[in-house]
Every structure is written in structure tokens, then in C-alpha cells.
Amino acid sequence: MxxxxxxxxxxxxxxxxxxxxxxEMLYPNVEELRTRxxxxxxxxxFQAELQQLLRDYVGRPTPLFEAKRLSERYGTRVFLKRxxxxxxxxxxxxxxxxxxxxxxxxxxxxxIAETGAGQHGVAxxxxxxxxxxxxxxxxxxxxxxxxAPNVARMRLLGAEVRRAESGSQTLKDATNxxxxxxxxxxxxxxxxxxxxxxxxxxxxxVARLQAVISEEMRAQLLEKTGSELPNFVVACVGGGSxxxxxxxxxxxxxxxxxxxxxxxxxxINSGHSAATSVLGTPGIIHGSRTLLMQDEHGQITEPxxxxxxxxxxxxxxxxxxxxxxxxxxxxxxxxDEALKAVSELSRLEGIIPALETAHALAALGQIGAGPNDVVxxxxxxxxxxxxxxxxxxxxxxx
Amino acid sequence: MDRIxxxxxxxxxxxxxxxxxxxxxLHDTLPLAKALVSAGADILEIGMPFSDPLADGPVIQRxxxxxxANGMNxxxxxxxxxxxxxxxxxxxxxxxxxxNPVLQFGMEAFLKKAAEVGVDGLILPDLPLDEYxxxxxxxxxxxxxxxxxxxTPQTSEARIRRLDALSDAFxxxxxxxxxxxxxxLPDVEAQKEYFERIAAMNLKxxxxxxxxxxxxxxxxxxxxxxxxxxxxxxxxxxxxxTDDAPATAxxxxxxxxxx
Numbered sequence: 316m317x318x319x320x321x322x323x324x325x326x327x328x329x330x331x332x333x334x335x336x337x338x339e340m341l342y343p344n345v346e347e348l349r350t351r352x353x354x355x356x357x358x359x360x361f362q363a364e365l366q367q368l369l370r371d372y373v374g375r376p377t378p379l380f381e382a383k384r385l386s387e388r389y390g391t392r393v394f395l396k397r398x399x400x401x402x403x404x405x406x407x408x409x410x411x412x413x414x415x416x417x418x419x420x421x422x423x424x425x426x427i428a429e430t431g432a433g434q435h436g437v438a439x440x441x442x443x444x445x446x447x448x449x450x451x452x453x454x455x456x457x458x459x460x461x462x463a464p465n466v467a468r469m470r471l472l473g474a475e476v477r478r479a480e481s482g483s484q485t486l487k488d489a490t491n492x493x494x495x496x497x498x499x500x501x502x503x504x505x506x507x508x509x510x511x512x513x514x515x516x517x518x519x520x521v522a523r524l525q526a527v528i529s530e531e532m533r534a535q536l537l538e539k540t541g542s543e544l545p546n547f548v549v550a551c552v553g554g555g556s557x558x559x560x561x562x563x564x565x566x567x568x569x570x571x572x573x574x575x576x577x578x579x580x581x582x583i584n585s586g587h588s589a590a591t592s593v594l595g596t597p598g599i600i601h602g603s604r605t606l607l608m609q610d611e612h613g614q615i616t617e618p619x620x621x622x623x624x625x626x627x628x629x630x631x632x633x634x635x636x637x638x639x640x641x642x643x644x645x646x647x648x649x650x651d652e653a654l655k656a657v658s659e660l661s662r663l664e665g666i667i668p669a670l671e672t673a674h675a676l677a678a679l680g681q682i683g684a685g686p687n688d689v690v691x692x693x694x695x696x697x698x699x700x701x702x703x704x705x706x707x708x709x710x711x712x713x
Numbered sequence: 714m715d716r717i718x719x720x721x722x723x724x725x726x727x728x729x730x731x732x733x734x735x736x737x738x739l740h741d742t743l744p745l746a747k748a749l750v751s752a753g754a755d756i757l758e759i760g761m762p763f764s765d766p767l768a769d770g771p772v773i774q775r776x777x778x779x780x781x782a783n784g785m786n787x788x789x790x791x792x793x794x795x796x797x798x799x800x801x802x803x804x805x806x807x808x809x810x811x812x813n814p815v816l817q818f819g820m821e822a823f824l825k826k827a828a829e830v831g832v833d834g835l836i837l838p839d840l841p842l843d844e845y846x847x848x849x850x851x852x853x854x855x856x857x858x859x860x861x862x863x864x865t866p867q868t869s870e871a872r873i874r875r876l877d878a879l880s881d882a883f884x885x886x887x888x889x890x891x892x893x894x895x896x897x898l899p900d901v902e903a904q905k906e907y908f909e910r911i912a913a914m915n916l917k918x919x920x921x922x923x924x925x926x927x928x929x930x931x932x933x934x935x936x937x938x939x940x941x942x943x944x945x946x947x948x949x950x951x952x953x954x955t956d957d958a959p960a961t962a963x964x965x966x967x968x969x970x971x972x
Contacts, residue, residue: 326843335841336841337767337839338768339865339868342867342872481778482778491765495767495770498891498892499890499891499892501867501890502890598816598817599811599812599813599816600765601765602839607813609813611817612787613816613818614764615764615765616764
């Protein structure tokens, strides 16, 4: 099989990135998933159930909205792919709906997940409630504080939220704890990873489930602009699941420029940043070889971003490959620039974006799009969960 | 004959003691080794601390974080191991750790250095078997280093056979589901069927049982099913509450080894 941007090799490599670097305790689980996921995804019964849930439960297709006032502001034609209108308020549910159906076919009776901003945790808790499966979500102690509404939502949905107290007490540590849970419960439990990270086949599995975003974009663009292909697709990257979904069906279309937007935090060289593509070097995190923020001795360093969904010290191996090969261009946006984008979208279009998504929006001024260009920004999530952060930063918002 | 083979050939009921390099203080690595070996430890497994030790529980993670804060890293550890080998000429010494720090050091540079300072074998739980076989096995052989592989109750027979064929040290039988030093210790007796199944496979490689073994009772039971056992978190836990790490470590081993 020839590797392409869409398709990793049999061992899960995108170029030099990917693979499955896992202890033996996880091997049977990951191997079962690896040998079965493609057949399950291709099964007509699975697809019928998935498509019905995406339509009737998630609310797909999500609209592609031409943002006229934002377009005027940036002197280009901006479309917003409204993943914020998905049930639970973010693209994350595209993946959890697919993985819960997969888990059922694997005969699993218990679900675990990790979460940073809480959107993936909420999406997982939601599908577990829908399917009647017990759900444990690991979340960093700091994230539990700064994303309180999502913690409340998960609990209301019947999930148990467990605090990760180690390390930086954020997404990285929540992921460590979820992996340990899986090691301790190797037979009955499925781990729903929320981004295009982790050992093979997770990056490919999650990318395939999120690819519905770019599949719809192509059809909607054809209808609205007469061409399936935009000039730019812009998406924020923490681990990179919304970006993988937004890029997926354009990966082999060289005319489409793919812009991956990372969180620079206080600034790339401030020591408080999560801009992995700039600050990272090749290494292994959570089971795959990718770009990773680490010190000279290979210890993983603690990233920073005001946004709980972007402060991850790595990126998915597909994104590392897209960056290394030049297929995608990486842009870094500071906390302050993202906050400015929040107020801009709120006031120009009446849409309050998630703080993560605001990073993608803030890149609009930097990509060099002209008046005849079509730019699609993946509006990955809505800002309700971030209201407390926005309230604390009102001086930067207005 | 290499030290690992020699140990399994000449002794029964081997006790492999794990501890984290650079813990409780940066320069405890050598005094702890001397104390453990004098008290009766048959193999030393020295942990290379990592920021994100996935297969380990909270006890070893705490000791790793503390060791990193103390300034432990691979260049410092190799310096300490040089002295350690001179002080302990016969006991097999294994390094246990995660792949990322090793890869940043450089796999070949790491193996060369490990061989130079007298390390006998390596346990790298997140090193994929395929990549070991294709890329690294020849390199391990070049430097005379032995690889130890883990087996769990879920590992298939075909995979156990493959691991047995590839290992030239011993197989590390993980006693049950869980990370190291879990609060609910797997009951060795409850895993009897698993140990008996593996014993019946007539593997060429000796076997040690690890994870959740904390005291003499656990050690004796494990010895009933394999060539010995590995103890780690229970020792680290004892070291958390002491001002005299070597004396505590020696007492810990004596309590397990006493007749």
C-alpha cells in the first residue's frame, strides 16, 4: 500500500511520524483495534447506524456560512464551517459517535476518555448516556477549575470525572491517567481518544471519523461558489482532530492551502507557549512518534495556553508530517490575539467562538488571502464553556 | 558466560530489586546498589526517570519526578554506573525506562555507553517488538546487551513464543492488569492458571514475575511459579519515609530473603 497523506502505512506511519509505542499491557487492546477498525468502519450496518446518528442526533450536515462582515474586514471571502452547531457544541462528537458504535462492535462494556477543554469529555459522556455505557473521563485538575461548566455537563450526563493530579495537571496528564486506566482494565474497556494522537490506529481512526467535515465542505463549496476547492482551509491544532477533519478531503489537492494554527500562549519564545511545530522536536508521546515539546534529555515539557484545548505538548503524527513535508503551513497565535478574535467574531457575525477556535480566526490576517480567494475557517466549537475566561479578560475583549 | 545467564544458572528464587536512579537523592544510586546487593538482591533494575512513565503507577511516577528534580539524567546516570560496576562486579544490572529519553540520547550511543559502563540488559516497555527485531536487535547484539520483554495474561501464545525467541535475558511476567505498585495488588495465587500455562510452554528463557509483589509472602508465592520475582514500588514506598535510604533498602531485602 502506498502511503498518502490520508493513509498511513500498515504500522501507522505518516512519513517518519506515527507508529505504536506502547507497553505490552496495551498491546492486545491496540492490536484488536488495529486489526478490526477498517472492517468495522466499512461495514454497511455500521455506516447506516453512524450516518443516522450524525444526521438525527449530532445535527449534520453542519452549515457552511458565508461570513460577509468578517469577509469585508479581511478583504477576502470567508466561509465558516459551523461545527459549533453540532450537538454538545463542538466537532468532538463526530468522533465519539463513531467510536461508541465501534466499541459496541468490539464487545466493550465500559468507556474511558481524557479531556482538556472538556469538549471531548462532554461528547464522550453524551454518547455513553445515549448507549447506556458507564463512562469515566480523566481531566487535569487545572482544567477542571477553568472549564467548570463542562465538568458540570459531564456529571449531569452521568459520567464520572476523575482528576489528574500529576505533572502539569492538564491534558497531557489526563491522557497518562486514561492510558493507565486502560492498562488496568484491558478486557472490558474501550478508550475513546479525542484527537488524532496516540498509538496507531487512533490517529487514522479519529481522522476518518472527523473527515465528514471536509467531505461536507466540498459539496457545500460547490453549491455556494461553483468549485469544490477553496483557496485556504484554516483550523486550530492542539492534538489536531478538527484540523485533520477539515483538511482530510483536501490533502491531495495541492491547490488548497492548509493552515494549521497553534497556540503561542504568551509568545513563542516566552517560555509559556504550546506552539509545538516551532518548539517541538521528534520524540514519542502517548504512543506515537511525532513533534513534541521536550528538553535536551527527552523529558516532556509543560506547554501553556490560555485555552485548555490547545495546551498539549505534541501534535498528531499526520500534522507533524504535513508540517515537515510543507503540505500545511503552521501559524502561531498568542492568547491576546485569540481573545481579540473572540470579540471580533462575536460582534461582526453574532457568533461567540470557543477559545480554541478563536486561534484559527485570528490567523485570518496573516495568511495572505486576497479578494478573490475563498477561505474556509473550521469553526470547531462554541464559546459557552469559555465564558468565565472571557469575563476575566473583558479588558482584552472590548 | 554473561552475568544474567550466570545468575539464573547458579541460583534459584532470584530477587530482582527495582529502584529509581537519583532517588531519594541524586547520589543515592550507588549506595543503594551496594546495600541491596549486600543484603541479598540477585539482580538490580535501575529506573531511568521519565516525566511520563505510562506503565508505572503513582509511586514510581513520584520517585521519577523527584529524581528529575534532583538533576538526574542519562549522562549523570552513566557516570554513576561506572563506579557502580566497579563496586559490584558480579550482579547483573539492568536499566529500565521509556524510549523517548533513550532516543534523544541516540539509540546506538546509548547502547554503546551502557555496554561500556557494564550494564547487562535493558527493559524498554514502549519499544515496539517489530522495530526492536528489525532495527535494534543487531545493535543490542553488537554491544552484548540483553533485552527483557514483558508478558501479560492477555499476551497470545504466538507472541509469547516470539518474545521467548528474541529474548536472551529473562521474560518479565506482569502478574495481572494494572500499572506498577497499584493500590489493589494482583493476587499471585489468582493468576496461578496464567503462570502454569506459561510454565507448560517450556520456554527457553527464564521467567521473573513482577507488578504488585511487595513482601516476603508475595515473593515466595511468585517463586512457586517462576524463577523469581521483581519488586519495585514497595521499596520506593519504604524509601519515601526514611532518612537512611541504604539501611532501609538493606532491611527491606533482608526481610524478603530471610529463611
